[in-house]
Amino acid sequence: MKTPDVSFAKQQALLRCMFDAAIASAQPALCIPAHLPDPQSLGKGRLIVIGAGKASAAMARAVEDHWPAPLSGLVVTRYGYAVPCERIEIVEAAHPVPDAAGEVAAQRMLQLVQGLTADDLVLCLISGGGSSLLPLPLPGLSLEHKQDLNRALLKSGATISEMNCVRRHLSAIKGGRLAAACHPARVLTLLISDVPGDDPMDIASGPTVADPTTCEDALAVIRRYNIDVPAQVMNVLQSGRGESIKPGDPRLAGTEVRMIATPQMALEAAAAVAESAGYTAYILGDALEGEARDVGKVLAGMALQVAGRSQPFEAPCVLLSGGETTVTLRGNGRGGRNVEWLLATGIALNGHPRIHAMAGDTDGVDGQEEIAGACLAPDSLDRAWALGLRPRDSLANNDGHGFFQALGDSVITGPTLTNVNDFRAILIDAPTEN
Structure with a gap:
């Protein structure tokens, strides 16, 4: 199994800080x-x-x-x-x-x-x-x-x-x-x-x-x-x-x-954390709905446009969104709309080296699991393949929880004692100067 790149720790920690700030704002x-x-x-x-x-x-x-x-x-x-x-x-x-x-x-x-x-x-x-x-x-x-x-x-x-x-x-x-x-x-x-x-x-x-x-x-x-x-x-x-x-x-x-x-208040709290770390934050919406995997593809496409063409925003930035997507269960996995969104996002990003993401339910429970959500790094798909996991098969089986648990990337908060819906963040780093 490939060891996670230690250079990703800073971005992953920032994503978690934003999630924690969103939860804290609604206490x-x-x-x-x-x-x-x-x-x-x-x-x-x-x-x-x-x-x-x-x-x-x-x-x-x-x-x-x-x-x-x-x-x-x-x-x-x-x-x-x-x-x-x-x-x-x-x-x-x-x-x-x-x-x-x-x-x-x-x-x-x-x-x-x-x-x-x-x-x-x-x-x-x-x-x-x-x-x-x-x-x-x-x-x-x-x-x-x-x-x-x-x-x-x-x-x-x-x-x-x-x-x-x-x-x-x-x-x-x-x-x-x-x-x-x-x-x-x-x-x-x-x-x-x-x-x-x-x-x-x-x-x-x-x-x-x-x-x-x-x-x-x-x-x-x-x-x-x-x-x-x-x-x-x-x-x-x-x-x-x-x-x-x-x-x-x-x-x-x-x-x-x-x-x-409200979800908007929570996203604004997360945006303040991102801004303090040097990332411009853009709130794309506090009420996004639709099939989780479809929303994942759309937001991943926007992130790739930012990373590749500096449109509609310039990196470094964070794309924030809330709302409540849906999962139509077709497989025998454990569901979870946040991890389904994150897995679909990861597949569409295909390991882009400058894009990280996180998704979680602010109540600490994604679907029926005592797991809030998960984090996605540029090396997540590579690590999954090394474990014998097939990302698209996991998505087809509605098994986002199983996928991210196997990677050790689940986010577990325990009861948060509040609930302002889903939190999604895509962090896009600026290109490295040669």
Whole structure:
């Protein structure tokens, strides 16, 4: 096996520093305090804290640390993402395929907000992953129906917006239903966005915001991707029983939504790190979507144009992007949209000596693996061939994780306690003077 070129260590370390800066910029302890209301404004009312998502426990802890008055509540986070709290109960549940723990927690959450008054304030802490963590099916549906549908949606190639459209119309808590249950209390929702475009109704499937989409829209997604669903699911959608809370509903009149951390903010933090190291940073977009391997080819082509022709930018520079690509599973690999993007990028770059790259999910989990992503160096393909790996075969098998693990180039962060979607960086060095 070829030993990695030690001259690449500087670039790889810089890429990791940029990724770490993106994650740090979205930490709840940094983002939450400025958005908390004045405790005096509650008067005789109570503060009830609820929420769901991979960052929700860390968000709850930040609330406790900066709220001097009484409070109580319940939030749901992913297994392994709990943070100790004293006044807010933390429940762990499964993601991305929901489990019974999440279902019970969702039921308890709805019960918790019953009987509130107009003097009370519900503080809802929502982040990515909340959709799977609050799996409360409508009457006539079961948790098993939700689990099977989630698996099918994850494999279908549907966008996150399309998946959440279906989820909202089969849920007893999403699509504005949680906020409606809080009425007549006021509801302040603090969001950490993990979706392209930062649309609140797509973050955790919008439990506290109005939903303009319809059951017919959900049916269109199922037909578009030829998803096989049980008769019970079709009945809920075709009958209209799954309609969500629509804009203008009076039960949502006392709601407010604030975006406290976004993919764009994270990319700007990474760009500042690149600039301090002498690389001009260009943010190509915070909401790129499409098949991961196709996006990889396109961005690799742009990087090659920069390296070869100084167009549209001059090296040294870094091309940054965020968003959420998709992977249509065709092989028996472990998926992971970031490693799929990175492998496709590497194949297109074909070992260009001045181009490095990195991709990772800011929540620390790429696909269903406890691996955030991976790094790519100019010698990655050579090292893979020396190990007997065939890069194109790995890509065809959706086995990016296996490919980069074999090279020792996986990026493992552990639970990051936040989630602002995917991070992609392509670093292009200037030509060496002869």
